[in-house]
Amino acid sequence: MNNSGAPAASTGQGSISGEAPRTGSVGEVFAAFLKLGVMSFGGPVAHLGYFRQELVIRRQWLDETTFADLIALCQFLPGPASSQVGFSLGVLRGNGLLGGLAAWLAFTLPSAAIMFAFALGAAHFTGPVADGFLHGLKLVAVAVIAQAVWGMTKSLTPDRPRAAIALAALAVVVLFAGSFAQVSAIVLGAAFGLWLCRGEAAAVSGRLNFPVTRWNGGIALFLFAALLLLSPVVTAATQSHALALFDAFYRSGALVFGGGHVVLPLLQAEVVTPGWVSNEAFLAGYGLAQAVPGPVFTFAAYLGAVMNAPPNGFAGAAIALVALLLPGMLLVYGMLPFWDAIRSRPIAQAAMRGTNAAVVGILGAALYHPVWTSAVTNPRDFALALFGFLLLVVWKLPSWIVVVLLAAAGTLSQFF
Structure with missing residues (x-):
């Protein structure tokens, strides 16, 4: 398992052997992903389930095994798995980079627009009703992150070595606060995975044939590394807040193993700790992000828009959203022509087992602070957060229903 939480690739026979699925137009890709x-x-x-139903079953863009192989690739990489799968399907169907960009834009646009609109209205949304509504959204964040920790603990730390890695990562993040501690926990997780998590290599299946040359893939990987390494240097030299904003979100997007929920502690360290966004606004926006369709990473559009210092508004939203999603897209595009040669190597699989275990520890630390400490202030808050958690885990209600119920409960609590 990895950053999507979806099952690993199936063990069926190769989906395609030298013959790629038929291609379509960029317009067709945009319409389907919109x-x-x-x-x-x-x-x-859930996104991957929607993709399968719409693109594998209904439209028959590709077969089941190819789809499973693609999920395996995106599980291997940091970044938002569903967005990466969608981008890769756009590359495959749209016959290249333009198809991938069309899929990315169409899939991201609806939720980004909703989050941006919420950011614009947040400053004018004041009073007891607003306070209760926003507090309810903060309780949603408690329930959602607790659900993520619960599910990821069962799937990503099934044995003692990986449980130990998760506990060590949690200790590192708690004792040494900040984004550097989270990055260190991920790196240490990979190192300990190589030592403690070696075993029989998991079976892989099929071949993936994409219209991406190794040269173009290498360029994408070079751009990924160059932006990651040079952005902080250029930011320090220029003292530009716009570049600092890009660097903070790009670094967070480049180091997110474990999906959308794991970006929470990384972004919190980058935007709340320096005072760019208040912790209350941060958690309220994250709570709303659970109710909108599409990738959770569009939370970045909200954060960029509500920044205390310019660039904020539309410019801040655009910079933050692109910066957070760009590294994942560069990585998956760069890896497409190389994936078959890498994914079967035991050393790569061992490192990823350790990294995934470290993700559980990082998310567990985030559940306590800032999520729990800022949202749960009395027994009623605890009861509502537990209620939301049980609705998600036991009754398996969609997250948007939990958002509506807890936001309503938070609002009503202001009058009783």
Whole structure:
């Protein structure tokens, strides 16, 4: 398992052997993913289910095994798994980079527009009703992150070595606050995975044939590394807040193993700790992000818009959203022509097992602070957060229903 939380690739026979699925137009790709961007509620695992139903079953763009192989690739990489799968399907169907960009834009646009609109209205949304509504959204964040920790603990730390890695990562993040501690926990997780998590290599299946040359893939990987390494240097030299904003979100997007929920502690360290966004506004926006369709990473559009210092508004939203999603897209595009040669190597699989375990620890630390400490202030808050958690885990209600119920409960609590 990895950052999507979806099952690993199936063990069936190769999906395609030298013969790629038929291609379509960029317009067709945009239309299909715009529909998915409007209807895909429920997080990355649910998104992959929507993709399968619409693109594998109904439209027959590709077969089941090819789809499973593609999920395996995006599980291997940091970044938002559902967006990466969608981007890759756009590359495959749209016959290149333009198809991938069309899929990315169409899938991202609906939820980004909703988050941006909420950011614009947040400053004018004041008073007891607003306070209760926003507090309810903060309780949603508690329930959603607790659900993520619960599910990821079961799937990503099934044995003692990986549980130990998760606990060590949690300790590192708690004792040494900040984004550097989170990056260190991920790196240490990979190192300990190589030591403790070696075992029999998992079976892989099929071949993936994409219209991406190794040269173009290498360029994408070079751009990924160059932006990651040079952005902080250029930012320090210029003292530009716009570049600092890009660097903070790009770094967060480049280091997110574990899906949308894991970006929470990384972004919190980058925007709340320096005072760019208040913790209350941060958690309220994250709570709303659970109710909108499409990728959770569009939370970045909200954060960029509500920044205390310019660039904010539309410019801040655009910079933050592109910066957070760009590294994942560069990585998956760069890896497409190389994936078959890498994914079967035991050393790569061991490193990823350790990294995934470290993700559980990082998310567990985030559940306590800032999520729990800022949202749960009395027994009633605890009861509402537990209620939301049980609705998600036991009754398996869609997250948007939990958002509506807890936001309503938070609002009503101001009058009783």
